[in-house]
Amino acid sequence: MKQLIEDIAKALVDIPDEVNVHVVEGEQVTVLELRVAPSDLGKVIGKQGRTARSIRTILGAAGMKLNRRFTLEILE
Amino acid sequence: MSEKKYAVDSVAPKIDQFLKPLLVRAGFQVKYEAAEGESVNPDFENPEVVVRFSGSDVDLLLANKAEVLLALEYLTMEALRIPSDDHSRISFDAQDYRALRIEELRMSALAAAERVKKTRVPFHFSPMNSRERRIIHLALRDQAEVRSESVGLGPIRQVVVVPSDLKTLPEPIRPPRPRPENDRPRKPFGRDRDRRPPRRR
Numbered sequence: 605m606k607q608l609i610e611d612i613a614k615a616l617v618d619i620p621d622e623v624n625v626h627v628v629e630g631e632q633v634t635v636l637e638l639r640v641a642p643s644d645l646g647k648v649i650g651k652q653g654r655t656a657r658s659i660r661t662i663l664g665a666a667g668m669k670l671n672r673r674f675t676l677e678i679l680e
Numbered sequence: 681m682s683e684k685k686y687a688v689d690s691v692a693p694k695i696d697q698f699l700k701p702l703l704v705r706a707g708f709q710v711k712y713e714a715a716e717g718e719s720v721n722p723d724f725e726n727p728e729v730v731v732r733f734s735g736s737d738v739d740l741l742l743a744n745k746a747e748v749l750l751a752l753e754y755l756t757m758e759a760l761r762i763p764s765d766d767h768s769r770i771s772f773d774a775q776d777y778r779a780l781r782i783e784e785l786r787m788s789a790l791a792a793a794e795r796v797k798k799t800r801v802p803f804h805f806s807p808m809n810s811r812e813r814r815i816i817h818l819a820l821r822d823q824a825e826v827r828s829e830s831v832g833l834g835p836i837r838q839v840v841v842v843p844s845d846l847k848t849l850p851e852p853i854r855p856p857r858p859r860p861e862n863d864r865p866r867k868p869f870g871r872d873r874d875r876r877p878p879r880r881r
Contacts, residue, residue, distance in 0.1 A: 612759075
């Protein structure tokens with residue numbers, strides 16, 4: 605799942621080398637913390653958060669197949 | 681629409697590069713094929729390239745008004761750096777969802793128009809993306825007594841159908857806030873309810 609978010613983010617940003625995903629396993633939920641270059645923040649969030657919402661939708665569906673909940677946190 | 685900008689032969693490899701690994705990583709059991717677009721509903725959409733999905737997880741893509749299918753489409757457009765004005769030139773589809781949805785939106789638009797004509801009460805559609813709002817507007821463009829407008833911003837932007845002479849547009853209806861992350865269904869649904877002793881009079 606980490607790899608999924610990393611791949612998507614890298615395809616969206618201008619500086620793929622600065623994409624970093626950190627996984628925090630919780631009891632109920634796995635939190636995926638995404639960091640990108642400050643100049644790329646807008647690229648992963650999108651207008652009115654649309655890009656971030658799309659990523660979360662895909663993450664949710666992928667999690668459903670694994671019976672596990674995943675949350676995406678985009679860190680500034 | 682103006683002349684074609686996107687040809688299958690040039691777009692498909694770029695789509696593959698982004699989408700193929702993504703689908704594998706996400707564990708979605710689907711395959712897809714990119715083809716030249718055909719205009720099934722030329723008044724409503726004229727995609728130049730159509731990407732059709734099939735496979736056992738296609739229902740997952742189409743659930744919740746094709747939420748996942750549209751998310752895949754949007755992210756692919758962004759990853760390919762396709763400007764938003766051109767997004768509608770490439771269309772993701774599965775089981776003819778797009779054509780069925782156009783028909784559904786068209787019918788609801790006409791039903792809403794009839795209702796507003798009779799009652800003169802504005803009708804709010806649920807929030808929709810720009811492509812779907814456009815379909816409502818197009819479906820109602822020849823109406824004399826009612827008109828459609830979009831109100832609200834971003835994810836809550838929604839179409840309202842109002843009497844043509846209405847001066848101020850109604851406020852958007854805000855959908856209820858999503859449940860908090862840790863919200864769980866309160867108590868089992870069916871079992872306890874059935875065990876409750878009959879109420880005395």
